[in-house]
Amino acid sequence: MPTVQDVLSGLAAHRATGALHLGGAGTFYLTGGRVTYAESPAAPRVEDLLAACGRVSGHAVRQAMHATEEGRQGGELLISQGVLTRGELELCVLCAVLDAVYFLLEPPHPPDPPGRRPKFRPGERHWLGPHCYFDVAGLLRECKRRRTQLDRTWPSAELDSLPVVPVGRVPAQRVVLTALQWEVVTGADSTATPADLAHRLGRPAYSVLLAVRQLAAAGLLRVPRGELTTAPTSPTAPTPPAEPVPPGLPGPSPGAGTPAGPGASGGPATPGGPGASGDALPRRVAGAGEIRGAVADTPRPSGAAQWLPATTGNPGDVNLLIRLRNALEALT
Known part of the structure; x- marks a missing residue:
């Protein structure tokens, strides 16, 4: 036929x-x-x-x-x-x-x-x-x-015919949405499919479908079990902007937020060494020797890193941390 x-x-x-x-x-x-x-x-x-x-x-x-x-x-x-x-x-x-x-x-x-x-x-x-x-x-x-563009954004067609369901909690401090993506999020009622939303919003169906896949790639939609939880990086997917660094605080170190691998600390990782588990190596800071000497006799809980100072229960220190956290949140 x-x-x-x-x-x-x-x-x-x-x-x-x-x-x-x-x-x-x-x-x-x-x-x-x-x-x-x-x-x-x-x-x-x-x-x-x-x-x-x-x-x-x-x-x-x-x-x-x-x-x-x-x-x-x-x-x-x-x-x-x-x-x-x-x-x-x-x-x-x-x-x-x-x-x-x-x-x-x-x-x-x-x-x-x-x-x-x-x-x-x-x-x-x-x-x-x-x-x-x-x-x-x-x-x-x-x-x-258009098919290639959809697959690059989110390589699964299962979301194309399922109801659009936004996540209950956004996995970032801040996200940036296009006008159409915002319409999709606000118009989703957990029963409407992308085609239903296109007719309801009066928007082209393909554009709505692409917006749905972009939102899924950004982690803003619920996906069925067995679906991919991450998608290849796409220029069309909304990406949360970097958090601003408050004045007077050090910025993120180069490579922060990226998984450590062989050569991440300047040399190859050895089996069983500090970089074998994929965690970044701790950086040496000025005065670290004095800190270790000052807390050498302080008992530490089992399993704690030996080079870290002991935790404190001083209410003044806790209040200071709370005020600092509140100030950082006010800047975002």
Whole structure:
């Protein structure tokens, strides 16, 4: 049985004009062998995107749809009435088509029942009319690029169809989110999938899907058991900024926060040595000899490091640490 890509490529080769219906999966609209529009239940339509941002009312959309019955193009009617500029309409069509085509060619839904094959209806047009023209080969390349981008961000597709559930506690002092990532977090109710959120927010479904994977890679979403807990570093994933260093306190040492390995302290680690367990070697500080001498006779709990001073229970020292902690928290 030929694939959707095969059928679409054949129609493009014959410069066909009409609609290729894929059952419940969606529809391609072609003009002269090039795709001019596409619809998929997994992605919001042009009218959904325009209505979500308040650019077009439902009444204006219905008028434009009725215009097609009189042989007029609905998109041209919206432009002539001053509802949209031509550039706005073309940009919205571009976004909606690329969004729908991705889910038509990379379907997350089950296949249609046996015997229900793609059906082409010559001459059928979309109510908007042609405003953007896409070569089939270019659409296939764009789908591949988007799939690669998703896999690099979070290499698992299981989150694509599961409800979006933010974590109860953020694993960082501070995180930076894009506007869309914030909308996803605030719109998630632990029942809505990425596709549900896209329709609810009036945002492109692929953009929402990418934002969900970015949030998962940053540790801000709950993932199912067995899923990856970390993802490859991606420039698209939100990264918490470095914490500011209060005045008068030393900054982080070079390499702080990175696992120590062979050569981390300037030389190879030996089996059983200080660097064999992956912990960074303690640094020598001025006055360390005097400290060790002063506390040499102080009893220490078993298992404590022999070069560290004994802990103190002096309330003055504890209060000082509390005040210091509060001051550092006030700076963040």
